Amino acid sequence: MPFVMLDGQLVHESQARVSVFDRSFLYGDGLFETLLIWNRRPFRWEQHWGRLQRGLGVLWLSLPFDHDTVVNQIARLLDANQLNHGILRLQVSRGVGARGYSPPAKPNPVTIISTHPLEPVAPGQPQGWRLHTASFRLPPLGALASFKSCNKLLHVVARLEARERQADEALLLDSEGHVAEAAAGNLFWWAGGQLHTPPLATGALPGITRQVILELASRWNWKTQETLAGVEALRAAEGVFLTTSPMGVIEVLEIDGHPIQRSTVTQQCHAGYWALVARESETRRCAPPNSLSPS
Template structure:
């Protein structure tokens, strides 16, 4: 199952089958840590500096010190990709609070740990990417910023997992989370865009969305290609009446949505989605191609 996966753990590279972390690591015990997902193409990490900047900000919000400099993490990423049998793949960069005694007090953890995993990640099938996925609006709500800010990419994903379980029970591929005011936040592991009257819209991070790297890239590509785009507060009404809808994320890349709560989206895959997907693929080649 993990034959192609390779792991870098605090300076040592090992096959996934031999990788070990302590059962007393607070990242494992309590989800006390942060992470980044990074794609690599042609053996080169895509937009790694932006991911490391977000990793640092997530860690700072949790008063978690990353025990390596950015330059050292970049080198560790390069080493992990080099030993991977994959040319194109997915990286998971994890910073845990480290080993401590039982109990949630982080003061008992003396040394944070860093893990980098290189493997494959396919969130949807090729057929689903071509025809679009179906989604529901979950009853599970995204946590508010005064509880846990969505811009912190922490190891605790129970909120999203519960929403994904709702999607599984409903027999669809994705769930969309609302915030406590009933406004759209994001998908379970991806940002959300709609097209309405020719304008590309996405919820701001303050509504409970992750400040996604792919999300920002899509906004940049929209500007470069003359597509009107802006952040906007959205409700389920806006989703039901959207001309197009699609999801974005490092793992997801771009995925069209064809149905929300049994309501068909007018265009899937839509014109704007196809235009941006082509631009995104061209950007990947431009930044990582030989």
């Protein structure tokens, strides 16, 4: 992927430069969105854009570009990199400011849009991951939990800890010991004829794919419930899975070495997600601004 979009300019990635005094580098003072690109179309773009705008509001920031301009920048980048299927990251930093935590009164935001390869996905069978319960806890729910900030140290260290335990992903708990999310995705489990997911009050991110799965469950007339539960509830569940934008549904095979029952529910959610991606991404190129909303 040789090109990136830096402040609205198409730049070869080897030539892209950001200041060493950029506040995103110094303090994590910024936010980002990660999107699935399918058939050169950002999946569920409007939801990602909305979450980005809400996060910018929390940070008292605004983009130097409007919605349609960003859409056109994405289209140019996808064309330049000839990307049909992949991952797109849109990052906004507050930019350069004086040393110290206090942000500049008039920030000069830096925006970076980059594309990345997508791991092969088998439509009929989700990937399977082993989880390790992290020793680090999510802080209580606050405004910063509602978007992806550039400070992800807790998730990074939780991933390191999981890797040391030969696990694929970290399971994060809230301050009360309830399951909340994975380091890079939301959490679901099937028990008692219902699809369960932790409430956002645990500090879980309001994931875009989380919402897609809840929409699919509604279409299928499944009962759904936001449930406070401990790790033991997952171990006893009839199926557990994670959701992420790039990978859709990921089946959980074990938690802390304890095998998890496999379920056709997980497979149906996986197939349903990718069928929806295909339907909503029928155009071969990044769609015009007015047609980027979900069909």
